[in-house]
Amino acid sequence: MSDNNSNAAALIALDWGTSSLRAFLLAADGAVLEQRHRPWGISSLPEGGYPAAFLQIAADWPIRDVPLIASGMVGSRAGWKQIEYRALPADPSGLADALDSVLCPLPDGGEIAVRLVPGLLDPAGPDVMRGEETEAIGALDALGHPPGPLLLVMPGTHSKWLRVSGGVVEGFSTFMTGELFALLNTRSILASGAEPAPGTATDTVFAEAVREAAETGLAAALFRTRARMLTGALDPACTAAHLSGLLIGEELTAALRTVPQSHSSSRIVLVGDPALTARYRDAFAALGRKAPEHLQAAALRGLYRIAVSAGLAG
Amino acid sequence: MSDNNSNAAALIALDWGTSSLRAFLLAADGAVLEQRHRPWGISSLPEGGYPAAFLQIAADWPIRDVPLIASGMVGSRAGWKQIEYRALPADPSGLADALDSVLCPLPDGGEIAVRLVPGLLDPAGPDVMRGEETEAIGALDALGHPPGPLLLVMPGTHSKWLRVSGGVVEGFSTFMTGELFALLNTRSILASGAEPAPGTATDTVFAEAVREAAETGLAAALFRTRARMLTGALDPACTAAHLSGLLIGEELTAALRTVPQSHSSSRIVLVGDPALTARYRDAFAALGRKAPEHLQAAALRGLYRIAVSAGLAG
Numbered sequence: 215m216s217d218n219n220s221n222a223a224a225l226i227a228l229d230w231g232t233s234s235l236r237a238f239l240l241a242a243d244g245a246v247l248e249q250r251h252r253p254w255g256i257s258s259l260p261e262g263g264y265p266a267a268f269l270q271i272a273a274d275w276p277i278r279d280v281p282l283i284a285s286g287m288v289g290s291r292a293g294w295k296q297i298e299y300r301a302l303p304a305d306p307s308g309l310a311d312a313l314d315s316v317l318c319p320l321p322d323g324g325e326i327a328v329r330l331v332p333g334l335l336d337p338a339g340p341d342v343m344r345g346e347e348t349e350a351i352g353a354l355d356a357l358g359h360p361p362g363p364l365l366l367v368m369p370g371t372h373s374k375w376l377r378v379s380g381g382v383v384e385g386f387s388t389f390m391t392g393e394l395f396a397l398l399n400t401r402s403i404l405a406s407g408a409e410p411a412p413g414t415a416t417d418t419v420f421a422e423a424v425r426e427a428a429e430t431g432l433a434a435a436l437f438r439t440r441a442r443m444l445t446g447a448l449d450p451a452c453t454a455a456h457l458s459g460l461l462i463g464e465e466l467t468a469a470l471r472t473v474p475q476s477h478s479s480s481r482i483v484l485v486g487d488p489a490l491t492a493r494y495r496d497a498f499a500a501l502g503r504k505a506p507e508h509l510q511a512a513a514l515r516g517l518y519r520i521a522v523s524a525g526l527a528g
Numbered sequence: 529m530s531d532n533n534s535n536a537a538a539l540i541a542l543d544w545g546t547s548s549l550r551a552f553l554l555a556a557d558g559a560v561l562e563q564r565h566r567p568w569g570i571s572s573l574p575e576g577g578y579p580a581a582f583l584q585i586a587a588d589w590p591i592r593d594v595p596l597i598a599s600g601m602v603g604s605r606a607g608w609k610q611i612e613y614r615a616l617p618a619d620p621s622g623l624a625d626a627l628d629s630v631l632c633p634l635p636d637g638g639e640i641a642v643r644l645v646p647g648l649l650d651p652a653g654p655d656v657m658r659g660e661e662t663e664a665i666g667a668l669d670a671l672g673h674p675p676g677p678l679l680l681v682m683p684g685t686h687s688k689w690l691r692v693s694g695g696v697v698e699g700f701s702t703f704m705t706g707e708l709f710a711l712l713n714t715r716s717i718l719a720s721g722a723e724p725a726p727g728t729a730t731d732t733v734f735a736e737a738v739r740e741a742a743e744t745g746l747a748a749a750l751f752r753t754r755a756r757m758l759t760g761a762l763d764p765a766c767t768a769a770h771l772s773g774l775l776i777g778e779e780l781t782a783a784l785r786t787v788p789q790s791h792s793s794s795r796i797v798l799v800g801d802p803a804l805t806a807r808y809r810d811a812f813a814a815l816g817r818k819a820p821e822h823l824q825a826a827a828l829r830g831l832y833r834i835a836v837s838a839g840l841a842g
Contacts, residue, residue, distance in 0.1 A: 291758075299758075299759075335755075335759065339752050339755055340752060340755040340756060340759055340761060341751065341752060341755045342754070342755045342758055342759070372717075372751060387748055387751075388751035388752075388754075388755075389747055389748065389750075389751065390716070390717075390747075390750050390751050393716055393717060397711045397712075397715060397716060398711075401711060401715060402704070402707055402711060403686075403704075403707065430786065431782050431785070431786070432746075432747065433703055433704075433746065433778050433779060433782035433783075434701055434703065434782045434783070434786050436703075436704050437655065437686060437701075437702035437703065437704050438653050438654060438655060438702075440656070440702075441649075441653055441654040441655045441656045441702075442654060444605075444613075444656055445613075445649065445654055445656070447654060464747050465747060468745050468747035468748045469747075469748070471745070472744065472745070472748050
């Protein structure tokens with residue numbers, strides 16, 4: 215792109231999930247001119263709902279003059295407008311073709327369109343995602359569009375394992391690891407409430423639990439946590455690390471066991487929050503497997519890439 | 529026993545769990561002369577705590593004149609008195625030897641002893657139970673003390689699978705099936721809150737979910753519930769049946785896969801609430817396995833049998 219527009223606003227991108235809203239003002243080449251973050255996820259909107267949240271976070275940005283694009287739960291049933299899932303296979307151009315718009319009313323009586331990225335449906339599961347498709351596009355872009363088979367692993371409340379070939383998402387599976395951890399660690403008989411003191415050997419406990427889940431299976435291993443707490447074999451301060459190891463161990467084992475032949479020995483890339491991807495790398499290592507590569511969450515890059523495919527930017 | 533004492537009170541037995549207290553006044557031959565039920569589990573005691581609960585439920589019974597025996601969570605850390613777990617192997621005489629006493633103060637300043645049955649510890653898991661050991665003794669008595677290997681399956685919040693040979697409990701494993709069901713069905717993203725209308729095909733949904741868990745594993749199958757709800761493939765009113773099927777299917781598969789060779793083809797007996805054991809029988813059938821025998825919960829019979837072994841009754 216030419217120098218004379220490199221600092222001109224060309225796109226507003228919104229990463230709008232369940233618990234937070236991130237907004238980015240981008241130049242035509244994708245450079246971030248300004249970014250803002252508010253706790254206005256779709257479950258915690260300010261008064262005035264979606265339009266108010268958008269108009270406040272984008273205050274003094276040129277919202278009438280540049281395209282607007284958003285991804286995440288904002289397109290769900292409880293979102294600003296429900297956008298149908300797009301069935302696999304999916305790549306940036308497919309997602310760009312499937313953008314839908316919601317109209318945001320303006321104080322002066324006008325309206326502007328916000329393009330929403332659809333979630334993905336894998337009919338084979340069935341399985342669904344909303345938001346991770348955009349992160350996947352961003353991750354593939356960051357990786358330089360590798361042509362070979364690839365597993366993108368996105369740990370989280372609902373961990374996603376995406377099978378990708380030639381830049382196309384061919385299938386995916388979801389594991390409720392983060393949600394199960396939160397339920398078990400706070401609301402079940404395994405909740406201890408104890409925090410580990412500095413220096414507590416939580417890493418060892420975690421690695422052993424990963425192996426126990428792989429060897430025994432989560433169902434048979436879970437209540438042993440309680441038995442070990444009662445018999446003094448597990449420090450209550452290590453319960454969270456133990457549960458985390460059991461659940462991540464189960465996820466890895468199940469995901470690697472059920473992955474189709476096409477991806478059984480493919481490159482694995484972890485995408486997400488560094489602390490969480492580090493945990494997953496530790497879990498791979500505990501199972502004697504090579505620790506996968508890892509990337510930071512890439513929603514912004516994905517939003518930009520889809521906008522370029524849709525002719526909205528670039 | 530002789531006719532002249534067949535109606536005389538000879539034992540008071542208490543089945544005292546987390547959420548309820550059942551008290552039985554028994555004759556020397558185990559016949560129930562009277563029984564009472566109060567919602568005074570160890571987590572919901574009346575004012576005055578354990579002594580008040582006991583003295584009220586046993587009001588006008590000859591508490592000074594007959595032995596008193598109790599099993600269940602009343603002997604746990606949060607119970608009337610903590611009774612150490614007894615390590616396996618265990619049979620009625622072993623449990624009788626391990627009875628411990630708590631002294632109940634009387635209004636007149638005196639005291640009476642209540643014998644508490646210890647829970648069991650399987651060091652190999654490790655695993656623990658408290659209350660089910662007494663039910664197991666009762667179930668074995670009801671079955672006529674079969675000499676061969678046996679699996680006793682006690683479905684519930686924490687389902688227990690006991691391996692028994694020659695009347696001795698040799699090992700056991702716990703599955704948190706009921707607790708996981710409650711968490712997932714009420715507090716997770718899979719909670720629908722919808723009740724099935726009469727005639728809804730919940731049995732079919734349940735059986736299919738049992739098979740899905742056996743084939744795919746719970747971890748990979750769980751989130752599909754959500755995807756099916758979102759795509760309309762699963763009636764929200766059937767979500768509970770589906771979750772129940774997934775969890776029971778996982779329990780059966782994991783339990784049967786991890787059972788030691790000694791019990792891999794042994795007789796299986798379900799012990800517990802008829803509605804719940806019926807569900808488990810349906811799950812065995814869904815997997816193409818012979819539906820096991822079933823017995824009603826047998827805590828009272830177990831308490832009596834242990835009391836006889838201890839020389840307190842009979």
